[in-house]
Amino acid sequence: MLIAKVYITLKKGILDPQGKAVKGALHSLGYEEVKEVRVGKYIELTFEDGDLSLLKDKVDEMCKRILTNPIIEDYTFEIVEG
């Protein structure tokens, strides 16, 4: 079994209201040392075993076409044995 772990973040400069809200909550509970919070997504895709380099291309394609919005989001991924 192969697992693709995809990390999606908002591009720098894109406003992150959810991150701002989390930062506010942390500050109000006394964690003033937190300077910035950015909230993104983490997606795990599970596949049967197969050709790793083919799978990499496939996952990259899925990221571009469906999983992310390339205009406002960046992504990275890694594929591990599950």
Added chain:
Amino acid sequence: MLIAKVYITLKKGILDPQGKAVKGALHSLGYEEVKEVRVGKYIELTFEDGDLSLLKDKVDEMCKRILTNPIIEDYTFEIVEG
């Protein structure tokens, strides 16, 4: 600058409707090889430089108290130089 990268996933056995929807979308676009999809959160917390082991305890506390719901979610984190 230190950055804590927090990865939050639903515990095994907890229903993940968002993951199910993403899987459905992937299948309908021809990516039938995807067996399972789980959607989680990825949070980046930025701090000034400081004591790493103190910071680890602090981030762990934040995860338990605010960032996650320990009943249905698991989390891991790492701290890197930013």
